[in-house]
Amino acid sequence: MRYDDFRRSDNIDDRRDDGGGGGGGFGLPMGGGGLGIGTVIVLGLLGYAFGIDPRILIGGAEILTGGQQAPSYQTDRRSGPAKTGAPTDEMGSMIAGVLGEIDDRWDEIFKASGQTYKGPRIVLFKNATNGGRCGMAQSAMGPFYCPPDQQIFLDTGFFRQVETRFHGCSGNACKFTAAYIIAHEAGHHIQNLLGILPRVTRLQQQAGSKAEANALQVKVELQADCLSGVWVNRESKKRPGFLEAGDIDAALTTASAIGDDTLQRQATGRVVPDSFTHGSAAQRKRWFMTGYQQGTVQACNTFATDNL
Numbered sequence: 096m097r098y099d100d101f102r103r104s105d106n107i108d109d110r111r112d113d114g115g116g117g118g119g120g121f122g123l124p125m126g127g128g129g130l131g132i133g134t135v136i137v138l139g140l141l142g143y144a145f146g147i148d149p150r151i152l153i154g155g156a157e158i159l160t161g162g163q164q165a166p167s168y169q170t171d172r173r174s175g176p177a178k179t180g181a182p183t184d185e186m187g188s189m190i191a192g193v194l195g196e197i198d199d200r201w202d203e204i205f206k207a208s209g210q211t212y213k214g215p216r217i218v219l220f221k222n223a224t225n226g227g228r229c230g231m232a233q234s235a236m237g238p239f240y241c242p243p244d245q246q247i248f249l250d251t252g253f254f255r256q257v258e259t260r261f262h263g264c265s266g267n268a269c270k271f272t273a274a275y276i277i278a279h280e281a282g283h284h285i286q287n288l289l290g291i292l293p294r295v296t297r298l299q300q301q302a303g304s305k306a307e308a309n310a311l312q313v314k315v316e317l318q319a320d321c322l323s324g325v326w327v328n329r330e331s332k333k334r335p336g337f338l339e340a341g342d343i344d345a346a347l348t349t350a351s352a353i354g355d356d357t358l359q360r361q362a363t364g365r366v367v368p369d370s371f372t373h374g375s376a377a378q379r380k381r382w383f384m385t386g387y388q389q390g391t392v393q394a395c396n397t398f399a400t401d402n403l
Contacts, residue, residue, distance in 0.1 A: 096271040097337050101192030102199060103181035110220040111187075111251070112178075182219070186251050190217060193274045197281045200329040204392065205288075215284040216246045217277075224248070238276060240283040242292055247280045257349060268345035271338070275346040275383070278326045282319030285392075291315070314397040316373040317382040320350065321395035324386025332390075343387070350379035378403050 181191035198214035205212035218224065218232070226232035229241035232248040240247050254273045257263040264272040286292050295311050302308040327346075331338055373379065382403075385394055397403060 096267075096274060096339060096342055097334075098189055098192045098196075098270070098274075100334065101337075102195035103188065103191040104195035104198060104214070104217075105180045105191075106194065106198070106214060106216045107179065107181060107187070107191055108216060108218045108246075109178040109180075109182050109187060110218060110224050113220070113224065186254075187219065189270060189273065190219065190249070190251070190277065193277050194281075196330055196334075197278055197326055200326050200333065201281070201285060204325075204329070212288070213245070215240065215281060216244075218246055218248045220248065220250055221252070222250070238280050240280045240287075242283075242287045245284060245287065247277070247284070249277070249280075263349035263351075264345040267339070268341045271342035272345050272349045275323055275327075275349060278323035279319050281326070282322030283315075285322050286315065286318065291318070313374045313378075313403065317378055317403060318395050318397040320374075320379050321382040321386035321397065322392070324383040324388075325390055325392060325395065327387050328390030346383060347380045350383050351376035374403065 182188060194214070194217055198212070201214070202212045220232060221234075223231060223233045226248055227241060227246065228243040229239070229248075232239070232250075234250040234252065236248075237253055238247065238249045254269065254276070257272060257276070258265060258269050283292070292315070295315055299308040299311050302311065327338075327343075374382070382395070382397065
């Protein structure tokens with residue numbers, strides 16, 4: 096992915112040097128499991144207090160711990176005010192560029208339909224930080240979107256886990272994988288702006304079974320994958336040279352690596368479709384490609400079909 100000419104967004108709160116609370120570095124738990132699924136643990140930290148099912152808040156990278164409780168952290172110990180604006184380090188600059196382009200493309204899409212777009216804020220952190228109205232943000236939760244604050248929380252160490260532990264990408268293509276993950280979280284922001292998340296929450300609360308609620312959650316997540324593909328489509332047209340050889344394959348490999356069936360099979364040796372919350376590897380790849388190939392929000396209506 097070529098991002099040298101991306102517009103850098105200033106809508107970033109950089110807390111990576113804040114100390115992180117709890118002491119010591121922390122990656123994803125090494126006990127059986129994987130990222131992006133949340134089929135075993137629903138993070139009570141996020142709760143139902145603000146009217147959003149916590150399973151919706153976590154985006155493409157929640158942790159499946161195999162029933163183990165994720166480590167807890169004390170409150171965030173900050174050494175000083177958080178840095179705001181576009182970071183200057185390589186990783187931070189890339190994230191600022193991806194966010195800037197995501198905002199620009201979605202602003203164009205919203206304006207074309209007579210709507211107003213306001214982009215999400217990204218909070219970068221290390222280990223743990225104050226998650227505002229979504230409770231405590233921890234590395235173990237992976238990247239997630241907090242609807243009431245319209246913020247994406249991201250421990251950048253997660254991207255290394257995608258490459259080294261889950262083999263979702265390799266080499267330079269991991270830059271595009273990072274963009275895909277951020278675009279997925281931004282997809283949840285689009286769902287929030289369009290009122291989709293609150294409507295799904297109400298439907299989940301009325302659901303007659305956990306399997307029915309999970310099925311709704313899968314549609315939410317696959318739609319976010321599709322919306323990330325829409326951004327890639329629009330960005331490719333705006334900047335024809337931004338995609339490099341292997342980038343799309345890397346995104347599809349990552350989507351496969353974080354499919355419910357893939358992670359369940361790795362964690363337990365078996366697959367339980369009724370417990371899916373994000374979709375199978377094939378579904379995640381298919382919906383990303385749908386968005387990428389068609390480039391419209393209308394193509395991402397996962398709620399209008401039973402053939403996911």
